[in-house]
Structure formats: C-alpha cells, structure tokens
Amino acid sequence: MKKLLGAFNYNGEKFIFQENGTIAVVSGENYVKPKNYDLINNRNTIIGNQKITGEGVFNFRYGPVTGGVAEAGIYNIFTNGEKILGVQIDVSYKRRYIEDKLKGKSIEDGLKLANAVCGNFAFSHSLAYCKTIEKILQIKLPEVIKYFRIVGLELERIYNHFYVIAELAKGAAQKVYTSHMQYLFEESLRVNKIFSGSRHLIGFNKIGGISKYLNKEEIVKIIDKLSELEERFKYLYEKSLESGNYLDRLHNTGIITTEKALEIGLTGPSLRASNFREDLREFDNDYNLTNIPVKEEGDALARMEVRAEEIFISINIIKEKLQKIKDFNDSEKNEYKIKDGEEVAAVESPSGTICYFIAIKNGLIDYCYIVTPSTFGFKAIADSLVGQIFTDFVFTVESFGVNFADAAR
Amino acid sequence: MKWWPLVGIKNYFTEKKDYDFKGEIKYSLKDKVFKKSLHIFVIDVGNSNLLNFTIKALKSPQYNIHRFGIFFTETPRHADILIVLGPVNEKMKQPLLETINQMPGDFGVIIINEENSIDNKINEIEIPNVIAKVDKNLSPDEILSILLTQMNRG
Numbered sequence: 001m002k003k004l005l006g007a008f009n010y011n012g013e014k015f016i017f018q019e020n021g022t023i024a025v026v027s028g029e030n031y032v033k034p035k036n037y038d039l040i041n042n043r044n045t046i047i048g049n050q051k052i053t054g055e056g057v058f059n060f061r062y063g064p065v066t067g068g069v070a071e072a073g074i075y076n077i078f079t080n081g082e083k084i085l086g087v088q089i090d091v092s093y094k095r096r097y098i099e100d101k102l103k104g105k106s107i108e109d110g111l112k113l114a115n116a117v118c119g120n121f122a123f124s125h126s127l128a129y130c131k132t133i134e135k136i137l138q139i140k141l142p143e144v145i146k147y148f149r150i151v152g153l154e155l156e157r158i159y160n161h162f163y164v165i166a167e168l169a170k171g172a173a174q175k176v177y178t179s180h181m182q183y184l185f186e187e188s189l190r191v192n193k194i195f196s197g198s199r200h201l202i203g204f205n206k207i208g209g210i211s212k213y214l215n216k217e218e219i220v221k222i223i224d225k226l227s228e229l230e231e232r233f234k235y236l237y238e239k240s241l242e243s244g245n246y247l248d249r250l251h252n253t254g255i256i257t258t259e260k261a262l263e264i265g266l267t268g269p270s271l272r273a274s275n276f277r278e279d280l281r282e283f284d285n286d287y288n289l290t291n292i293p294v295k296e297e298g299d300a301l302a303r304m305e306v307r308a309e310e311i312f313i314s315i316n317i318i319k320e321k322l323q324k325i326k327d328f329n330d331s332e333k334n335e336y337k338i339k340d341g342e343e344v345a346a347v348e349s350p351s352g353t354i355c356y357f358i359a360i361k362n363g364l365i366d367y368c369y370i371v372t373p374s375t376f377g378f379k380a381i382a383d384s385l386v387g388q389i390f391t392d393f394v395f396t397v398e399s400f401g402v403n404f405a406d407a408a409r
Numbered sequence: 410m411k412w413w414p415l416v417g418i419k420n421y422f423t424e425k426k427d428y429d430f431k432g433e434i435k436y437s438l439k440d441k442v443f444k445k446s447l448h449i450f451v452i453d454v455g456n457s458n459l460l461n462f463t464i465k466a467l468k469s470p471q472y473n474i475h476r477f478g479i480f481f482t483e484t485p486r487h488a489d490i491l492i493v494l495g496p497v498n499e500k501m502k503q504p505l506l507e508t509i510n511q512m513p514g515d516f517g518v519i520i521i522n523e524e525n526s527i528d529n530k531i532n533e534i535e536i537p538n539v540i541a542k543v544d545k546n547l548s549p550d551e552i553l554s555i556l557l558t559q560m561n562r563g
Contacts (some may be wrong), residue, residue: 065452065504067483070461072453072501093500094455096527115527119459161464179470183422186469186549189462197549199466200459405458 001276002264005032005355006371007041016344016355020269021283023346031135034108036265036376038282043375044095044408047089048382054077064093068239068394069306073404075397082389087382094104094408102368107133107207107338110365114356115202115372118406123156124349125370130189130205131345132356137336139208145322146286148210148322152201153347154314158226159188161307161314162233167256168304169240171394172249180236186228191225194218208336219322230315250301254384254396257298264383265376269310270400275300280348287317300399308403338363349373351401370409378404422470430541430554443489443560445479450488452511455498456504456523459546467549479556481515485511489541490559492552493495495522509536522548549552 005023006016013028049314072093078086088183098117102110115122115128127149134141145232164233166181189199196204197212204211213221240246256266271278275296281287293309295302342359352373377400385396451464467474468481475536482488486507499503517540524545541555 063503065485065508067450067481070451070453071458072455072498072504083455083544093504094499096455096457098527101527112525113527116457118525118528119457119523120462122457122459179422182465182469183471186466186471189466198463200546202459202546247431253524403458405456 001262001377003267004036005265005353006357006369008357008369010326010342010357010367010369014357016357016369018019018346018353020278021280023344023353025344025357032058035263036379039194039264039379040375041297043173044090044091044093046090047154047378047407048076049086049386051088052086053110054080056080056187061374063090071404073115073408075285077385077393084385084388084390084393085383088288089378089382091378091404091408094404096409098409099368099370100363105362105365107360107365108367110358111205111207117409118372118374119200119202119402120160120403121349121351121354121372121406123204124151124354125349126202126205128347128354128356129346129358130207132343132358133207133360135160135343135345136358136360137207137339137342141208141338143286144325145209147325149205149324150286151198151318151321152204152210154203154318155188155192155195157191157314157350158229158311159185159257161311162402163190164398165304167398168250168300168395169246172246174240174243175248177240177243177246178211180232184233184236185226187229191222192230194222194225214322214325218327221328226315226318230312231306233311239360241359247301250304250395250399251299252297252397253300253388253392254381255299255305256384258379260383261298261380264379266352267304267376268348268373269349270303270352270377270380273306274298280346280353289313289317289375300395303399303401342367346371351377351406362394372406372409374402374404374407378407412469417434420520423473423476424471426550428550428557429458430551432557436521445557445560446480447560448480448482449490449515449556450482450485450494450508451492451494451504452508453494455496456494456521457525457527460494460521460523463547463549463552464494467552469549471547472549472553472554476554477553477560479553479560485509486513488512488556489516489538490556491518493518493536496525497534498501504536517559519543519552521552 001019002019015028017024038348047081057080060077063069064072073092076088112127162185167176210331226385257317258275261271273295277294279292293306343359346353346355355371357369517538520542522544
C-alpha cells in the first residue's frame with residue numbers, strides 16, 4: 001500500500017511515497033492530498049489530534065522540564081480527570097533546523113549534521129544520507145562495505161530495542177527485569193564501541209566507505225559478546241512472558257489498527273505489530289531476510305514482541321555478515337568526483353523508515369528533506385492515547401520507540 | 410518457575426573499578442556537604458538524544474550509582490546538582506533559567522555540550538555555580554567520575 005512520507009516544495013510541490021520496498025519522489029500536482037498530508041505539513045510544531053474543550057476539561061501540560069519526559073518536548077493532554085480525551089504533542093522545543101543548516105554545505109559537512117539529527121539513530125541517519133549522496137555521485141560500493149553497514153545498522157537496532165524493552169519493564173515496575181535489560185542495553189553499547197569506536201556508532205559511515213575496519217580479534221570478541229547477550233535475553237524474554245503483572249500492563253494498551261497505521265503513515269516495528277508486513281530490509285538483496293515478525297494485535301505488547309523477536313534476527317544477521325568479512329583486510333580509499341543532481345534513499349531504522357531527499361547544485365547541497373519515523377510515531381501515540389487512562393501513558397509512549405530529537409530535527 | 414527476585418540475586422553485575430576525572434573542575438561545592446549523598450536532576454535543552462541515552466546507561470547495574478549515594482530526582486527542587494545536556498535551543502533558554510531558579514540552597518551545575526556541528530553551545534547564558542563544563546560526548550563513567558569528585562570520593 002502506498003504511504004505518503006513527505007511533502008516539500010523544491011521546483012514545485014513534491015511528494016515522497018513508500019510502497020513496500022520502493023521509495024519514490026513524484027510531483028504533487030497530480031495527486032489528491034492523502035489523509036496524513038496535514039500531519040506532514042505541521043510536523044515541526046504540533047503533532048496530534050484536536051484540542052478538546054468542555055465542562056471540566058483542562059490541558060495537563062507534561063514537559064518540557066519534567067522527570068517523566070527525558071527530552072525537551074511537551075505532551076498537551078486534554079483531560080477531565082482520569083481519562084485522556086485528546087493529545088497534542090509539541091516538538092518545537094527540540095527544533096534545531098538541521099535541514100536549513102544543510103543548505104550551502106559541502107557533502108562532508110552535511111554528513112556531520114546528519115549524524116547530529118538523532119543520537120540513537122545516528123547510524124541510520126548517516127547511512128541514509130550517504131546512500132543518497134552515493135546515488136547522486138554514482139559510487140559503486142564493494143560488497144564488504146555493504147556488510148559492514150548492515151552490521152552497524154543491526155547493532156543500532158539491537159541497542160534501541162533493548163532500551164525500549166527496558167523502559168516498558170520500568171513502566172510496569174518490574175525492577176529486576178528492568179535491571180537485567182539495562183545491563184543488556186549498556187553491554188550492547190560497549191559492543192558498538194568495539195565495532196565502531198563510538199558507543200553510539202557516530203562517525204562510522206563515510207561517503208563511499210566506512211571509517212573503521214575490524215581485525216580478527218575484534219570480530220571474535222563481537223560474536224562472543226553477542227552470543228552471550230542473546231542467551232541472556234532469550235532467558236529473560238521467556239521469563240517475562242510468564243509474568244502476568246507485566247503482560248497485563250501492555251496487553252490492549254495503545255491499540256493501533258492496520259487501517260489507522262497505514263492512514264498515519266506508520267513504518268517499522270510499530271506497523272508490523274499492527275498486522276502489516278513491510279520492511280525495507282526484505283527488498284535489499286544484501287540482506288536475504290525472510291522471517292520478519294508480524295503481530296496482529298497492534299497493542300503495546302505486540303510492539304514489544306516484534307522488537308524482541310527482531311533482536312534475535314539482528315544478532316543472527318550480524319554473525320552471518322561478520323563471518324563473511326572475517327578474511328577481509330583492505331582499506332580502500334574513498335575517492336569520488338562531485339556531481340550535481342537530486343536523489344532519494346531510505347533505510348530501515350530501529351523505529352521505521354528514515355529517508356533523505358538531497359539536491360546538489362554547483363557542488364554544494366541546495367536542498368534537503370528528511371523523513372523521520374518519529375513524526376508518524378508521535379501521531380500514532382496521540383491517537384492511541386485517546387480514550388485511555390493516565391497509567392497507560394508510559395506504555396503507549398515507550399512502545400513506539402520514538403523521540404523528539406528525531407521528530408523535530 | 411523461579412521467582413523473579415531470585416533471578417536478580419544470582420547475577421551481580423556491578424563493576425569494581427576506579428572512576429577518575431581528568432578534566433578541570435571549575436567550582437567545588439562548599440565544605441563537601443554532599444559527602445554521603447548526591448541528588449541529581451537532568452535537563453535536556455536540545456541535545457540529539459545521545460547524552461540522554463548516556464544518562465540512561467549510567468543508571469545500568471554495571472555502574473550501580475546508588476552504592477555511592479547518587480540518586481536521580483524527578484524535580485529540580487529536590488536536587489543538589491543540575492546536569493544540563495546541551496547545546497541549547499532558543500526555546501529552551503527560559504525553561505533552563507527557570508529550572509536553575511528552582512534549585513535549592515547550595516547547588517552545582519554540570520554543563521555537557523554534545524560534540525557535534527550544531528553551534529548553539531551553552532556559552533552566552535550566565536549560569537551560576539558551574540562545577541564543570543565539557544564540550545564532548547562523555548561516557549557514563551566520566552560523568553560518574555565528575556559526580557564522585559564533588560563527593561570527595563574521586
């Protein structure tokens with residue numbers, strides 16, 4: 001199904017659509033505006049549903065400085081007491097105008113800014129940026145670089161998924177489980193450090209290449225560490241599914257139906273938990289991915305299960321790719337010639353599709369438009385919170401795995 | 410089926426290591442009043458979420474900050490130390506100053522500016538009692554070492 005991911009004005013109105021594994025930029029003139037057009041247009045200010053007024057209804061303003069919301073953002077929750085009647089999420093406090101800053105920059109400076117969009121999706125952002133530039137410059141990559149990038153992307157997925165599951169456990173007051181998950185989260189960050197030299201995989205992607213290769217000891221170390229994490233998590237995950245207290249909090253919380261998810265433009269694990277099979281990695285020949293987890297319920301539990309199962313799949317992918325790059329010992333220089341042109345490219349980040357449209361003119365970036373999964377994730381949070389009570393807030397918000405830095409750019 | 414807490418007791422994750430801070434400490438809290446415990450409030454004023462994740466990692470059992478008497482609070486009114494995660498956005502300047510205004514008595518501020526190419530570093534705002542100001546992506550053990558220095562345990 002065709003989903004609108006972005007709308008912008010560059011030499012006329014243009015739309016970015018995703019249909020399964022294809023991302024396409026088309027002229028907006030010939031299209032009837034899809035239902036999520038307004039959401040995309042207002043994505044830098046307020047994301048949510050309508051403002052509610054009425055007897056006893058007030059705005060419970062949660063953020064930007066509070067213990068509950070770690071980032072600088074505001075949840076405007078319209079309520080008359082316990083029940084949530086409407087939600088408007090203000091992302092403008094986190095706005096850093098990165099797309100504007102990219103204009104007039106060289107492609108190398110642009111890469112630094114792409115890394116700074118969202119710290120925990122830094123690898124996905126820099127990869128999407130590099131892929132777009134490589135398409136414009138028509139750079140062909142050696143197989144081994146593609147494998148390194150797949151490993152990086154999957155490492156990012158693993159630590160983000162560990163984080164989301166730890167936060168859900170924390171919300172449900174499962175203290176022991178939370179501590180275990182936080183241990184796995186920290187250990188996965190240390191694996192990232194061995195792999196890329198950065199705990200958050202920052203600066204690993206370069207245009208036409210990567211910044212660090214691995215020696216054999218490092219590869220063995222990463223494989224051993226991941227096997228240990230996999231074993232621990234398998235035990236913990238099975239154990240957590242026996243805990244009625246925990247499951248009760250997630251089950252039937254923050255439900256998003258398939259129709260609603262597609263109407264919003266949701267991508268990633270949240271969409272797959274709403275019974276719709278779509279994953280950009282499935283259409284990537286380098287991946288060879290067939291067993292994508294899909295759940296029917298569309299609630300917080302389904303989203304958690306999809307993420308948990310993806311962790312095992314990601315670890316297997318990493319092990320497979322690391323075996324392939326084991327004997328490689330070569331550092332090719334990334335030489336390229338700058339060209340003008342415009343292109344679009346996307347990657348499957350831990351929370352959904354990240355997509356970059358870039359136009360290069362006279363050797364410098366002339367225009368950039370970034371599609372982030374958090375924009376659609378926040379809309380899904382706002383819509384699924386309506387009709388729920390305050391105690392469901394944390395599970396709904398955390399299960400989508402979105403953040404303000406990613407949405408506000 | 411094992412009872413959950415038993416699963417926890419079996420594994421002891423805390424690391425035994427020294428945390429030394431090698432940077433410059435600009436201001437020290439008087440008389441080491443926080444020798445036994447330290448309460449921290451964290452405010453994000455526009456970092457890319459990377460430092461937020463570092464703070465989350467600091468709460469993991471490997472560091473076990475509670476053994477030193479370090480706790481995170483939900484409000485600046487209960488905090489001894491404010492950690493500011495920058496660079497700062499225009500819209501967050503006022504909430505930041507108001508948060509500092511709400512800090513009680515003898516307090517300290519640690520400013521961490523993320524190392525990236527966005528310019529808005531926290532320089533032009535006048536912030537009192539700055540203990541340390543760092544313009545790099547600190548790791549959790551570096552943050553912990555700054556806190557321990559304040560507690561005279563570094």
